Amino acid sequence: MSDEIPACPECDSSRMHPNSGGQGGGEAEAAWRCKACHESFEDPNWRPRHRQKSDRTRSPHANALLDADPDEVGL
Secondary structure (H helix, E strand, O other): OOOEEEEOOOOOOOOEEEOOOOOOOOOOOOOEEEOOOOOEEOOOEEEEOOOOOOOOOOOHHHHHHHHOOHHHOOO
16 A cells, blocks of 8 residues: 555545546646545645544454555455
């Protein structure tokens, strides 16, 4: 698992998508758009991944996968 993920520079949400651009023929649109705050921007910030649950409430199997080396986990 990567240590950092891309996030919105305005609200810090990781819920963003590439901006498809408008059809209005106006100025060029920014490269990204945040789904949480609807802000458009060129480059996302990078931040550590937020944990959704504490280690106490997550199953032992999930903890083992989170702690595993990605090269050792295969399909």
